[in-house]
Amino acid sequence: MKSPGRSSKQDQVRADGARGAVRLDKWLWAARFFKTRSLAATAVNGGKVHLNGARTKPARALRIGDMLEIRRGEETYTVVIKALSTRRGPATEARLLYEETTESLTRRQIQREQRRFQQAAAPHPEHRPSKKNRRRLMAWKGKCG
Numbered sequence: 001m002k003s004p005g006r007s008s009k010q011d012q013v014r015a016d017g018a019r020g021a022v023r024l025d026k027w028l029w030a031a032r033f034f035k036t037r038s039l040a041a042t043a044v045n046g047g048k049v050h051l052n053g054a055r056t057k058p059a060r061a062l063r064i065g066d067m068l069e070i071r072r073g074e075e076t077y078t079v080v081i082k083a084l085s086t087r088r089g090p091a092t093e094a095r096l097l098y099e100e101t102t103e104s105l106t107r108r109q110i111q112r113e114q115r116r117f118q119q120a121a122a123p124h125p126e127h128r129p130s131k132k133n134r135r136r137l138m139a140w141k142g143k144c145g
């Protein structure tokens with residue numbers, strides 16, 4: 001029989017803490033890779049997160065020392081789990097949950113520089129087109145009659 005004042009959810013949290021395991025989607029949210037747990041679960045289901053080189057599910061239990069490959073937009077992070085947490089704290093605490101590999105850091109810096117150079121090389125107009133110019137442009141593209 002359960003003790004009064006203790007819910008099954010509290011028992012579940014304590015059982016997870018006793019095993020030393022945390023759900024993947026909770027950890028990604030706590031480590032601030034995704035803004036919500038729902039976004040983290042969607043990314044995992046979509047194949048954007050790989051655990052030790054293989055696709056996984058959001059409820060997969062993580063262990064310290066596991067390696068995650070996380071694709072978020074154009075950036076790919078390769079991290080080793082250093083600590084487990086289900087609480088989302090400040091960014092400084094979240095940064096202590098993982099360690100990014102040096103290859104991942106250098107690859108992201110190179111990609112960031114390449115994107116910066118591509119943006120600098122792309123022509124940007126000085127101002128927005130006027131209504132008259134927009135109509136001419138749309139007519140030229142064949143979108144307006």
